[in-house]
Amino acid sequence: MTATDIKRAGLKVTLPRLKVLEVLENANPHHLSAEDVYKALLDTDDSVGLATVYRVLTQFESAGIVQRHNFADGHAVYELAPDEHHDHMVDVDSGQVLEFVNERIEKLQQEIADEHGFELVDHELVLYVRKRRK
Amino acid sequence: MTATDIKRAGLKVTLPRLKVLEVLENANPHHLSAEDVYKALLDTDDSVGLATVYRVLTQFESAGIVQRHNFADGHAVYELAPDEHHDHMVDVDSGQVLEFVNERIEKLQQEIADEHGFELVDHELVLYVRKRRK
C-alpha cells in the first residue's frame, strides 16, 4: 500500500492520509477502530484530527484500500484490504480476533445466492467462539 | 410467543412488554430497529417510551425471546427468536432482507471452530447480494 493507491483513488496524497495508512500497515492485530488509529497518532509529531481519521477511513473504504467490519458489540473496525479474502472468528471471552479462510464455505455462499436468483456481491461471516476446555 | 414466555424469563407481565411483543409478532419484514418498534406504538392508545423499548428488547434478548443482529450500516435490528436458526441475505439495491438456512454451512462453521480449538458460541452470516440479470 503506497501513495500510489491513494492517487489511483482520485485523492490527494496528504500527510494525514499517509499517516493513517502507515498506522494500518504496522497494526497488530490488524483490526483497529477509528479511535485506535487516532490514538496511535496522537503522540507523533503529526497527529491527525479524529474527524479526519473517520473521513479518511471512509474514503479508503470506498477506494477499496481498507475494509470495514461491524462486530457484534456494535462498533466498527478497519483493516487494510487483504490480498485474499478471509473471515473472522471472535473469542467472546478475550475479544481476540482470528482470521480464517475456508474455500468450501465461500463456494457454498455463491451457490446459495445463486439458488435464490442473486449474485453474491459481498458477505460477512463472523464466528463467535470460546476456547474449548477438553 | 405469549405472556408465559415473559413470565418464564422472570419478568413481570406488563403492558409495554406485551405491546412490544405484539409489534414484533406482526412485523413484516421481521427485522425492526428499536426506533421502528417505538414508532409502531406511537399512534396506539398505549405508546411506550423509547427508553423502555430499548430496555425491553435487551431483556427479551437475554431471555432468548428475541435475537439481535448488527447489519452493515451499523445499527441493531431485532426479530422474534425463530424456531429454527437462519441466516440473512440482504439485497444491496432494494435493502430487502431474506432468510435462508443451509445445513452444510452450519456444519462447516462448527468444524472450523473445532479445528482451531474453539467451540462455536454463535455466528453471524450475512450475504450481500444483487438480483441476477439473466
Place this chain on the structure above:
DNA sequence: ATTGCAAATGAGAATTGTTTCTATTTAAAT
C-alpha cells in the same frame, strides 16, 4: 519558484443511536 484554487484539514458543535437516572406508577403476592 510562485501563485491560485479546489480539495483537505482540525476543532468543535451537532447528530444519531443507545443507555442510564430518577421520580412516579404498576403488577402481583399477601
Place this chain on the structure above:
DNA sequence: ATTTAAATAGAAACAATTCTCATTTGCAAT
C-alpha cells in the same frame, strides 16, 4: 385492599460518528 419490589416515562447522559466552516495544503499552471 395493602404493600412492596419491579417497571415505567422522560430527561439527561453517553459514545460513536458526521457536519460546519475558517484555515491550510497539494499540486497544476504559470
